[in-house]
Amino acid sequence: MLTLEPLRPDHAEALLDFERTNRAFFARSIPDRGDDYFARFADRHAxxxxxxxxxxxxxxxxxxAAGxxxxxxxxxDLADGGAELGYRVAESATGRGVAGAAVAExxxxxxxxxxxxxLTAVTTVDNPASQAVLTRNGFELGREFLLGDRPALAYRRDLTDLVGPADPADPADPG
Known part of the structure; x- marks a missing residue:
């Protein structure tokens, strides 16, 4: 079982370890965060x-499930009813549905x-696993562009299907 937790101050140490452990793995499919990210991690977390x-x-x-x-x-960048989605999963957790379940949640x-x-999202062209996570979660392909020096794809997901119908007895609903 997976859980999503809002970021908290006490996540800093585990998050830094996660980023360090998986740095080379992530750099294979997305631009590297750079040394400054790790050197100034505490400031970045704050x-x-x-x-x-x-x-x-x-x-x-x-x-x-083990925590x-x-x-x-x-x-x-939450604004105007939308935001950009970003995610990354440890190499040790790939292929187990972790990214798909987390994106769905x-x-x-x-x-x-x-x-x-x-929501919008981007992934590099050479990251078919991320493309599959997005499409399985209802994201539709938009356009191709360059992310740094790498070809990338932009996606968009309408979320209105995830919100239940308005209560017909609600007087505030113009119906």
Whole structure:
């Protein structure tokens, strides 16, 4: 069983370990974060928590059944009913449905708890696993572009199907 937890201050050590352990794995399919990211991780973590407190972003860690941090899934730049989805899963957790389940859950949260109507996401052309996660979760391919020096794909997911119908007895619903 997987759980998604909103990012907290006490996640810092496990999150830094996760990022360090998987750095080379991630760099095979997405641009590397660079040495400065790791050198200034504490400052970066504090900045993410501040953004989350302001409601600009929603950051989550993914824990497996044993409570081990195996990934992260984030919604950034919340504005105008939408946000950009980003996620990464530990190499040791790939191929087990972790990314797909986490993306499905964050889509549900985005629609029901965060009031979002759509999400966007990008992945590199040479990352078919990420493309599959997105398409299985209802994202539709938009356009191809360059992410740094790598060919990438943009996706979009309408979230309105995840929100139940309005209550017909609700007087505030113009119906």
């Amino acid at each position: 900045a993410l928590l501040a953004e989350q407190a302001e409601g600009v972003c929603r950051f989550h860690v993914i824990r497996d 081990v941090l195996v990934g992260r899934v984030n919604l950034v 964050v889509c549900r949260l985005a629609a029901t708890a965060y009031g979002l109507r759509f």
